[in-house]
Amino acid sequence: MEMKKSYDVIVIGGGPAGGQTARNLAKRGHQVLLVEKYASFADNNFSSAGMTLEPMEEFDLPKEIVGAYWNDLEIQCTKNSYVWRSTEPKGVVLNFQKLREFLAQETQKFGGDVLMGYRYVKKEVTSEGIEVQLAHSRTKETLSFDAKLVVDATGPLRKVMFDEKEEQPEMTLGSGTEYEIQVEQEIYDEYKDKLLFFLGHKWAIKGYSWIFPMENRILKVGAGKTHIKSKDQENTDKTTRKITEKIIEEYLGTKDYKIIDMHGGIIRYSPGLNDVFYKNRVLGVGDAISAINPRGGEGIRYAMQSADLACEYIDEFITKGGADFSDYQKVWKKRKGFKWRLSELSARRMYSRYSDEQVENRIQFFHNRFSTDDIIASLFNFKYNKVFFRFFQMLALKTAFALRGKKF
Numbered sequence: 516m517e518m519k520k521s522y523d524v525i526v527i528g529g530g531p532a533g534g535q536t537a538r539n540l541a542k543r544g545h546q547v548l549l550v551e552k553y554a555s556f557a558d559n560n561f562s563s564a565g566m567t568l569e570p571m572e573e574f575d576l577p578k579e580i581v582g583a584y585w586n587d588l589e590i591q592c593t594k595n596s597y598v599w600r601s602t603e604p605k606g607v608v609l610n611f612q613k614l615r616e617f618l619a620q621e622t623q624k625f626g627g628d629v630l631m632g633y634r635y636v637k638k639e640v641t642s643e644g645i646e647v648q649l650a651h652s653r654t655k656e657t658l659s660f661d662a663k664l665v666v667d668a669t670g671p672l673r674k675v676m677f678d679e680k681e682e683q684p685e686m687t688l689g690s691g692t693e694y695e696i697q698v699e700q701e702i703y704d705e706y707k708d709k710l711l712f713f714l715g716h717k718w719a720i721k722g723y724s725w726i727f728p729m730e731n732r733i734l735k736v737g738a739g740k741t742h743i744k745s746k747d748q749e750n751t752d753k754t755t756r757k758i759t760e761k762i763i764e765e766y767l768g769t770k771d772y773k774i775i776d777m778h779g780g781i782i783r784y785s786p787g788l789n790d791v792f793y794k795n796r797v798l799g800v801g802d803a804i805s806a807i808n809p810r811g812g813e814g815i816r817y818a819m820q821s822a823d824l825a826c827e828y829i830d831e832f833i834t835k836g837g838a839d840f841s842d843y844q845k846v847w848k849k850r851k852g853f854k855w856r857l858s859e860l861s862a863r864r865m866y867s868r869y870s871d872e873q874v875e876n877r878i879q880f881f882h883n884r885f886s887t888d889d890i891i892a893s894l895f896n897f898k899y900n901k902v903f904f905r906f907f908q909m910l911a912l913k914t915a916f917a918l919r920g921k922k923f
């Protein structure tokens with residue numbers, strides 16, 4: 516590949532946020548370089564990539580990157596299982612590798628460059644712009660490029676925004692493990708149309724576990740634990756691996772499965788949304804600005820939304836110059852801030868504070884009162900209108916009963 520020495524924008528990190536930023540900017544005609552530290556997108560295929568249908572249209576994604584469509588949502592608690600059914604597809608499980616490959620290919624199609632197998636090492640802000648040094652992940656060979664702006668799309672670690680020893684805002688850490696397994700056709704058929712989540716103390720610890728369908732006979736089975744201390748991550752990974760194996764062997768009831776891939780990853784967000792969105796010619800997108808929904812762990816859609824919003828301001832910065840990007844942060848927080856905080860509060864209660872019985876009661880409450888669309892809106896889309904409505908309806912009933920001296 517013929518590389519340029521200088522670009523308008525260098526995007527570090529080829530995840531959904533980085534890929535979408537590079538794709539969007541290249542489409543607008545800007546000179547963009549997308550850098551990913553792994554040599555292949557198959558190497559860190561960590562995300563379960565379950566989501567609703569809307570992002571397919573929102574980001575013009577092709578059906579070739581879909582692993583499976585799902586109709587039903589099921590939550591298995593310690594005692595009972597709660598199912599929200601649908602007769603039509605409500606969402607997809609993407610092939611995460613194919614999604615990132617697609618975004619990188621689109622970047623190239625629109626004239627951008629993609630550099631695989633190089634990791635970001637350091638940056639230096641100059642009077643004209645910013646210089647970035649990269650090193651080959653295996654050979655350590657170094658390369659340097661100039662740019663007007665660098666985008667930090669390195670996800671939870673925020674490698675570009677913060678230098679190695681620089682202090683970061685306080686962060687909440689979660690960690691997840693996932694096995695991609697090949698199972699008998701009979702078992703696959705039972706799980707092929709639904710997203711199944713596990714909550715409560717039997718099948719999950721301080722978090723949730725899951726079984727998602729992928730291509731024929733392939734299931735994604737995993738477990739995540741939230742609110743851990745970074746020094747506990749190794750133990751957490753052992754625990755989530757154990758839970759995953761327990762679900763495969765006891766819940767799916769099979770020893771006859773083939774592991775296709777074992778992967779995992781972390782989520783790391785600022786509980787007060789105190790992320791740095793822009794500093795010294797570095798702009799953050801995706802998990803690097805805590806875009807992930809803390810309750811459901813859904814991060815791909817929000818990573819890509821933050822990328823598209825950032826591109827509006829990057830475009831203005833390149834064509835007109837002088838932007839300080841404070842509006843990017845303001846608009847993002849205005850759109851997501853309040854709902855995001857509610858989601859984080861609810862995650863903290865559900866995963867870290869509730870007893871097993873409280874979890875069961877809460878899910879039963881939702882199951883009795885919410886339709887499939889309501890639960891999807893609340894779990895995936897940060898939409899809480901129905902939840903508030905039911906809550907205030909219940910409060911009003913309780914008050915009315917109390918005023919009449921009756922028990923609710």
Ligand SMILES: Cc1cc2nc3c(=O)[nH]c(=O)nc-3n(C[C@H](O)[C@H](O)[C@H](O)COP(=O)(O)OP(=O)(O)OC[C@H]3O[C@@H](n4cnc5c(N)ncnc54)[C@H](O)[C@@H]3O)c2cc1C
Nearest residue numbers: 528530531532552562564565635670691780801802814815
């Ligand atoms: C186990 C697990 C399951 C999940 N399941 C779902 C799900 O079902 N649905 C959903 O929507 N979300 C899910 N998420 C969350 C979702 O995957 C993330 O929110 C999303 O990937 C964030 O995108 P991003 O581009 O901001 O960061 P990332 O996807 O983390 O991408 C960052 C990229 O930067 C690269 N990078 C890092 N450091 C450097 C460096 N120094 N130089 C160059 N490149 C670098 C990384 O290799 C990576 O490719 C899950 C997360 C985990 C951990």
